[in-house]
Amino acid sequence: MVPLIFDIKRYAINDGPGIRITIFMKGCPLSCKWCHNPESQSPGVQKLYTESKCIGAQECVRMCPEDALTLTSKGIVTDYEACTLCGICADVCPTKAIEMSGRPYELAGLMQIIERERVHIDQSGGGVTFSGGEPLMHEDFLLQMLDACGENKLHRTVDTCGFADSETLLAVAQKTELFLFDLKLMDEAKHKKWTGVSNKLILENLKLLAQSGANINIRIPLIRNVNADYNTLTQMAEFLAALPGKKPVVNLLPYHNIAANKYNKLGSKYNEFNMEEPTDEEQNRALAIFEKFGIEAEIGG
Numbered sequence: 001m002v003p004l005i006f007d008i009k010r011y012a013i014n015d016g017p018g019i020r021i022t023i024f025m026k027g028c029p030l031s032c033k034w035c036h037n038p039e040s041q042s043p044g045v046q047k048l049y050t051e052s053k054c055i056g057a058q059e060c061v062r063m064c065p066e067d068a069l070t071l072t073s074k075g076i077v078t079d080y081e082a083c084t085l086c087g088i089c090a091d092v093c094p095t096k097a098i099e100m101s102g103r104p105y106e107l108a109g110l111m112q113i114i115e116r117e118r119v120h121i122d123q124s125g126g127g128v129t130f131s132g133g134e135p136l137m138h139e140d141f142l143l144q145m146l147d148a149c150g151e152n153k154l155h156r157t158v159d160t161c162g163f164a165d166s167e168t169l170l171a172v173a174q175k176t177e178l179f180l181f182d183l184k185l186m187d188e189a190k191h192k193k194w195t196g197v198s199n200k201l202i203l204e205n206l207k208l209l210a211q212s213g214a215n216i217n218i219r220i221p222l223i224r225n226v227n228a229d230y231n232t233l234t235q236m237a238e239f240l241a242a243l244p245g246k247k248p249v250v251n252l253l254p255y256h257n258i259a260a261n262k263y264n265k266l267g268s269k270y271n272e273f274n275m276e277e278p279t280d281e282e283q284n285r286a287l288a289i290f291e292k293f294g295i296e297a298e299i300g301g
């Protein structure tokens with residue numbers, strides 16, 4: 001089945017080497033409380049609404065075939081029992097206050113979009129990055145895209161949370177030049193609390209991937225009150241130092257709350273859990289911890 005794509009980012013410079021095009025697929029087995037792309041978690045189409053952009057023209061109310069929309073003092077409200085997510089309201093909204101997230105692309109169509117970036121990609125030593133959501137949820141499509149990119153001599157990066165079937169991961173590794181692998185927490189109970197799933201499979205998969213000789217960059221979201229403490233980071237550094245093969249580079253990504261607006265658009269609550277940006281001191285301490293274990297780490301990337 002063709003996955004839904006919720007974004008295609010051109011000129012991406014933080015998703016692997018050079019200038020890249022990043023394809024964001026919908027659907028993720030995790031539900032991290034800090035997720036910057038909350039619309040990526042559901043594999044299905046979603047409707048987003050920005051009240052501040054709504055001028056109350058009510059074109060959407062008139063055109064909705066299901067009578068699912070009402071103008072209220074809080075803007076347009078959708079009756080999701082009636083709404084079929086047909087997207088007509090988004091099409092007719094003059095200010096784009098209503099948007100739909102997620103549309104299908106065929107492989108050939110996506111390859112055409114990628115090829116339009118060929119000049120920047122070739123000149124910068126860039127490539128294509130598959131992200132999400134979790135691209136490994138869409139095994140067949142991902143493998144086909146990786147084959148097509150490989151045949152066209154495009155560098156391939158896969159950005160994964162690691163919660164995937166191990167055989168799938170190793171099959172993907174045969175066709176991938178670089179993995180961006182997320183590491184969030186080492187304690188299983190805390191991992192469950194903050195992401196909704198156990199980290200056992202993720203850690204096992206990371207070991208398997210390292211054993212396979214894959215090129216891996218580790219991405220750690222650095223979040224005060226979640227994982228920026230000395231013990232958690234030391235456990236992570238210990239784990240990474242013990243991986244077989246070449247030591248992975250670590251990118252520490254300091255948390256910030258720029259995604260709050262997206263949660264509003266989805267009508268979801270954000271940060272009820274006291275997540276905070278790490279201080280400069282905490283960021284420097286994190287770098288020093290990885291350095292102590294002989295692991296190259298940097299802020300950002």
Ligand code: SF4
Binds near residue numbers: 030
């Ligand atoms: S793994 Fe990534 S995409 Fe999935 S919920 Fe967590 S932050 Fe969001």
Ligand code: SF4
Binds near residue numbers: 047063066082089
């Ligand atoms: S997506 Fe379609 S059914 Fe749902 S509110 Fe908009 S127009 Fe109505």
